[in-house]
Amino acid sequence: MALKIEMLRCFAAVARTGKLSEAALQLNRTPSAVSMMLKQLEEHLGEPLFKTDRKNRLTALGSFALEQAERELYQFDSTVHAIESFANAQHGHVRVAAVPSVAATVLPRAITEFLNRFPGVQIELRDMDSTTILHELSRGRVDIGIATAGLSASTLHCEDLLSDQFGLICSAHHPLANLDQDLTWEMISQHPFIANNLSRVITAPAFQRLHSGATLSVHNITSLLAMVRAELGVTILPEMALKTVSSEDFVFTPLPESPPERQIHLLRNADSPASPAARELESQIFATVSEFEMEKAL
Template sequence: MALKIEMLRGFVAVARNGNLSDAAEQLGRTPSAVSMMLKQLELHLGEPLFETDRKNKLTVLGQFVLEQAEQEIAHFDTTVRAIESYAGAEVGHVRIATVPSVAGTIMPRVFSRNINSYDGVRIELRDMDSKSILHELSQGRIDIGIATIGQNSSGLDSRLLLTDRFGVVCSSAHELANHRDLVTWAELANARLIMNGLSEGIGSTESLALHAGAGLSAYNLTSIFGMVRANIGVTILPEMAVQAGGQADLVFRPLADEVATRQIHLVRKADSALSPAARRLERDILKTVEEMRA
C-alpha cells in the first residue's frame, strides 16, 4: 500500500488535536474514518505512532513522522496553489509585441480596464514593426503578436483585429490643413511627399506612382513628424499611428481611396498553445477592441 497525502494529513490532525473527535471535525470526516486511516498508516509502517489509544502522546516514530508529514503537506499545498493559480491565469509570464500604434492606443486601454487581474502575472510588452513581430513569433520569443501580416502568415493563427485607414498628415500651415473633404491622389500630385515604411505598403497604382517620385523618406515616426511639423512636406500614415504619436498640432485628412487601409491581426504560432495568462490577455484585447468599435 502506498502512502497517500490524506493519510499524512489525517495523522497530523490527530497528533495536533490530541484526539480523534476534534481531528475528524477539522478534516470533515467521521471519527471512524480517521481511525481507519491511522490504522492503515501504522500497518504500513509496522510500528505504532501513539503511545496509547487516547492518541494524546506520540511514540518516537510518531514524532518523526509528524515532523516529516507537516513539511510534506506544506510543500504539497504550496504546489497545488501554484498549479491552480497558473491554470487560473493568476500567475505566469506573457510576452507580447505589437505595432507602435496599437501599443500606444489599444494596449493602455486593455491594461487600465483589467490591470488588477494581472497582479501576479509578469507582462512583457514590446513595440516593433510587423516584420520583426512575425520573426519573433517564428522564433518563439513572443507569445502574442499584433501586426500587419500580409502574405507572411504561414504557420500562424491569425484573427483580424481592426482595419486602420490611411490619411495625409500635414502641418497646420499646409494648404491641405483646411481641406474638409477626403483627399484624392490627384490632390497629392504636386505635394512634396515624405514616404515611410507604412505608406509604401499601399498597393494602388496611384500610390505606387506617387511614392516613385518621392525624394524624401524617413522610417522613424519622430523624424517623420518633425519634418511634417516644419512644413517640409506631407506624409501618409494610418490614423492610429498619428493618434498614438499624440501629435495634436498636426492635421490628419483621410484619403478618398477606400483601398488605402491596413489590416491589423492578432497572431500567434499555430502549433503552440498559449498559457492561461496569455489566453486571458488575448481575450481582454479582443473584448477591448470590440467595445471600442461599439
C-alpha cells in the same frame, strides 16, 4: 500498500490537535475514518506513531514523520495552488508585442481592465513593427502578437482584430491642412513626400510614383512624425498612428480613391496552446476593440 498524501494529512492533523475528534472536524471526516487511516499508516510503517491511544504524545518515529509530512504537505498544497491559479489565470506571465499605434491606444485600456480582474498576472509589453513581431512569434519569444500579418504568418494562428484607414498626414500649418476641396494625388505630388514602410501596401499608381520619388524615408513612427511636424514633407499613414502623439500638431485627410485599409491581426503560435492568462488577455483585447468601435460610431 503505498503511502498516500491523505494518510500524511490525516496523521499531521491528529498530531497537531492531539485528538481524533478535532482532527476529524478539520478534515471533514468521521473520527472512525480518521482512526482507520491512521491505523493503516502505522501498519505500513510497522511501528506506532503515538505513545498512547490518546494521540497526544508522539514516538520518535512519530516526531520524524510529522516533520517530513508537514514539509511534504506544504509542497503538495503549494504545487496544487500554483497549478489551479495558472489554470484560472490568477498567475502567469504573458509576453505581448504590438505595433505602436495599437500599443498606445487599445492596450492601455485593455491591460487596465485585465489587471483589475487578474492582478497576479505579469504582462511584458513591447512595441515594434509587424515584421519584427512575426519574427519574434516564430521563435517563441512572444505569446501574443498584434500586427499586420503577411505571407510569413502562414504558420501562425491569425484573427482579424481591427482595420485602419490610410490618409495624408501633414503639419497643422501646412498648405494641405485646411483644404476647401477634396484631396487629390496631384495636390500631394506638389509637396515633398516622406516615405515609410506602413504605406507600402497602397497599390495606386499615383502613390507608387510618390513613394519611389521620395528623397527622405523614415521607418520609425516617432521620427517620421517629428519630420512631418518640422515640415520636411508630408506622409501617408494609418489614422491610428496619430493617436500616439498630440493630434493638434497634425491634420489627417482621407486619401483619394479610398485605398485598402490596413488590417491589424491578433497572432499567436499555432503549435503552442495559449496559457489561460494569455487567452483571457486576448478576450479582453477583442472586447476593448469593440468598445472603441462603438464609441467611434456614436
